[in-house]
Amino acid sequence: MNSPRAAAVLRATGLRKSYLSGDRPIDVLTGVDLEVMAGESVAVRGESGAGKSTLLNLIAGLDTADAGTLTWGNEIVTQKTATVRRNRYLGMVFQSFYLIPELIALENVLMPRRIGGKIDTAARARAGELLVKVGLGERAQHLPSQLSGGERQRVAVARALMNEPPLLLADEPTGNLDERTGDAVIELLLGLCAATGTALILVTHNAAHAAKTGRVLMLRAGKLHPHGV
Amino acid sequence: MPWFLYLALRQLFPSGRRFPFFTAISVLGVALGVALLVVVMSVMGGFGYEIRRMIVETEGEVQVKSRAPIADSAELIKQIETVEGVAAATRYASGVVMILREGRPAFPLMRGLDLDSVERVANLGRYVRVGSLDNLDDDSVILSSQLARSIGVSVGDSLEVYSPLMMERLRSDEVFFPREVKVVGILEIGHQQLDSSMLYCTLRLAQDLYALESTVHGINVRAKPGVHEDDLAARLNGAGLPRGIVAYSWMDSFEEFLWVLNLEKSMIFFLLLFIVIVAAFSVTSSLLISVVRKTREIGLLGALGARASGVAACFCAQGLLIGMLGTGVGLGLGFAALAVRNDAVMLIARLTQREEALRRFYQFTNLPTHTATSDIVLIVTLTIGISLLAGLLPAWRAAKLKPVEAFRNE
Numbered sequence: 001m002n003s004p005r006a007a008a009v010l011r012a013t014g015l016r017k018s019y020l021s022g023d024r025p026i027d028v029l030t031g032v033d034l035e036v037m038a039g040e041s042v043a044v045r046g047e048s049g050a051g052k053s054t055l056l057n058l059i060a061g062l063d064t065a066d067a068g069t070l071t072w073g074n075e076i077v078t079q080k081t082a083t084v085r086r087n088r089y090l091g092m093v094f095q096s097f098y099l100i101p102e103l104i105a106l107e108n109v110l111m112p113r114r115i116g117g118k119i120d121t122a123a124r125a126r127a128g129e130l131l132v133k134v135g136l137g138e139r140a141q142h143l144p145s146q147l148s149g150g151e152r153q154r155v156a157v158a159r160a161l162m163n164e165p166p167l168l169l170a171d172e173p174t175g176n177l178d179e180r181t182g183d184a185v186i187e188l189l190l191g192l193c194a195a196t197g198t199a200l201i202l203v204t205h206n207a208a209h210a211a212k213t214g215r216v217l218m219l220r221a222g223k224l225h226p227h228g229v
Numbered sequence: 230m231p232w233f234l235y236l237a238l239r240q241l242f243p244s245g246r247r248f249p250f251f252t253a254i255s256v257l258g259v260a261l262g263v264a265l266l267v268v269v270m271s272v273m274g275g276f277g278y279e280i281r282r283m284i285v286e287t288e289g290e291v292q293v294k295s296r297a298p299i300a301d302s303a304e305l306i307k308q309i310e311t312v313e314g315v316a317a318a319t320r321y322a323s324g325v326v327m328i329l330r331e332g333r334p335a336f337p338l339m340r341g342l343d344l345d346s347v348e349r350v351a352n353l354g355r356y357v358r359v360g361s362l363d364n365l366d367d368d369s370v371i372l373s374s375q376l377a378r379s380i381g382v383s384v385g386d387s388l389e390v391y392s393p394l395m396m397e398r399l400r401s402d403e404v405f406f407p408r409e410v411k412v413v414g415i416l417e418i419g420h421q422q423l424d425s426s427m428l429y430c431t432l433r434l435a436q437d438l439y440a441l442e443s444t445v446h447g448i449n450v451r452a453k454p455g456v457h458e459d460d461l462a463a464r465l466n467g468a469g470l471p472r473g474i475v476a477y478s479w480m481d482s483f484e485e486f487l488w489v490l491n492l493e494k495s496m497i498f499f500l501l502l503f504i505v506i507v508a509a510f511s512v513t514s515s516l517l518i519s520v521v522r523k524t525r526e527i528g529l530l531g532a533l534g535a536r537a538s539g540v541a542a543c544f545c546a547q548g549l550l551i552g553m554l555g556t557g558v559g560l561g562l563g564f565a566a567l568a569v570r571n572d573a574v575m576l577i578a579r580l581t582q583r584e585e586a587l588r589r590f591y592q593f594t595n596l597p598t599h600t601a602t603s604d605i606v607l608i609v610t611l612t613i614g615i616s617l618l619a620g621l622l623p624a625w626r627a628a629k630l631k632p633v634e635a636f637r638n639e
């Protein structure tokens with residue numbers, strides 16, 4: 001379990017989001033409040049369609065909330081600043097890995113740094129180290145098509161950590177993996193986050209995986225509730 | 230290297246694949262268009278260049294003309310030859326005549342040559358295929374090849390020459406007999422228009438037929454090497470030529486003809502450019518498919534912090550790179566095709582058994598080419614520009630794609 005620190009890496013207050021289904025508005029999030037401290041790991045669970053991915057998209061600044069405020073560190077996130085800040089502030093891991101098929105594993109890991117600026121020897125060394133840490137040091141030169149599902153997700157984890165973000169968002173990262181591989185990926189994810197002091201928000205259906213995080217929240221009726229409440 | 234350029238290169242040339250099919254086909258489409266443009270423009274340029282050479286070789290770079298016949302031409306020639314840049318000058322008389330051979334008439338343009346000086350200005354001797362310019366006297370003529378063929382005469386035959394002045398004389402009840410002349414040469418310059426209907430004779434004979442006495446219609450001027458024809462014409466006009474006498478460069482004299490040549494070239498360029506445009510459409514189509522196929526990767530780029538402009542630049546760069554590569558390959562293919570053009574033409578002529586027809590019609594067995602730098606610059610600029618435009622629509626589509634929508638579609 002992570003020990004909370006004074007600095008909050010994420011603060012969401014009163015986030016609301018609704019979608020139109022035909023003419024009828026559907027309220028997905030009805031006022032989400034969430035604070036995540038540096039180095040903390042939080043699991044978000046909920047039924048399918050509860051709005052977990054919507055919440056993650058809002059937190060990542062990929063989507064705009066109808067109401068509420070979002071703060072990364074000390075700065076309020078706006079649509080204008082989200083894109084550039086996301087590169088350095090957030091790491092993201094997705095259910096479908098989303099590796100760029102034309103790039104070898106090493107280059108996929110380097111991609112966030114490439115988007116954010118220049119690639120230098122230090123960046124290459126870090127990408128190589130991250131691949132070693134996720135157990136893929138030998139597969140750095142392989143294309144995604146030459147890797148298994150578990151290996152691809154480990155590359156995605158390394159990529160998410162490339163820019164040393166304070167916060168990592170993982171959306172069902174084991175959804176496309178078998179149980180054993182999924183367990184290994186979660187262990188890796190939690191281990192690396194703990195080692196680097198990166199805060200983690202893990203969206204998962206898997207109760208066992210959620211239990212390994214420092215705090216478990218349930219998304220019900222558009223709001224977050226502590227697990228068991 | 231900016232990330233969007235890096236990714237564009239990687240998407241065109243993925244790691245581990247030596248021959249990416251999409252890239253190869255796209256590049257080849259553009260390259261074929263460029264190669265065709267280079268070959269056709271060079272051959273058209275070659276024809277134009279040959280025509281220029283023929284005109285200058287037979288007429289000189291500058292013509293000094295007047296509305297009325299020029300009197301005291303000997304004095305005028307002296308004046309012209311003192312102008313800087315003039316190598317030589319020769320007088321001529323010209324006009325339409327009728328020739329008759331065994332009841333078959335023809336109406337060629339007669340050119341009366343001053344045999345004392347014509348060879349210093351016009352290199353006509355090299356174009357006399359049968360007979361010789363040296364045999365030309367006041368009772369003989371040299372005919373252009375197609376004219377000779379059309380009325381069925383050859384060297385040694387006689388024919389009658391009628392001047393338009395006969396009509397004038399008939400009005401005053403004078404009888405004016407045609408001049409009987411002997412054909413002493415057949416001349417072939419190598420251009421259909423110049424060879425179709427020309428009759429060359431001495432200046433004296435032309436003056437007789439047109440009752441010019443000692444006057445002439447104009448003076449052909451040869452420029453010294455390196456002197457531009459327009460500059461020389463301007464210099465002559467500024468040298469105080471007698472009133473009404475004007476110097477024209479060969480380009481001025483053949484302005485309409487050159488305009489038609491340029492129009493033909495421009496039209497062919499315009500039509501062939503459509504090959505590049507069609508190739509560009511196929512690039513657009515392929516890139517659009519790529520945008521749809523790569524929806525999740527485009528979404529991912531946004532999630533990694535890439536701006537929409539960067540995503541757009543990535544697809545624009547792919548169009549640009551295809552255009553640049555296609556242009557490079559096309560230039561190579563085009564110049565390679567030009568290098569083997571004569572072998573190819575001769576092979577086709579041999580296979581179709583038309584070698585003689587080719588030689589007779591074009592007057593050269595070697596296909597002339599002249600590649601103008603301006604043509605290449607135009608081809609390169611337009612092709613790369615069109616290819617860049619081809620990437621714009623896919624780029625716009627990709628830039629519009631929001632990461633959250635991309636993931637939702639996934």
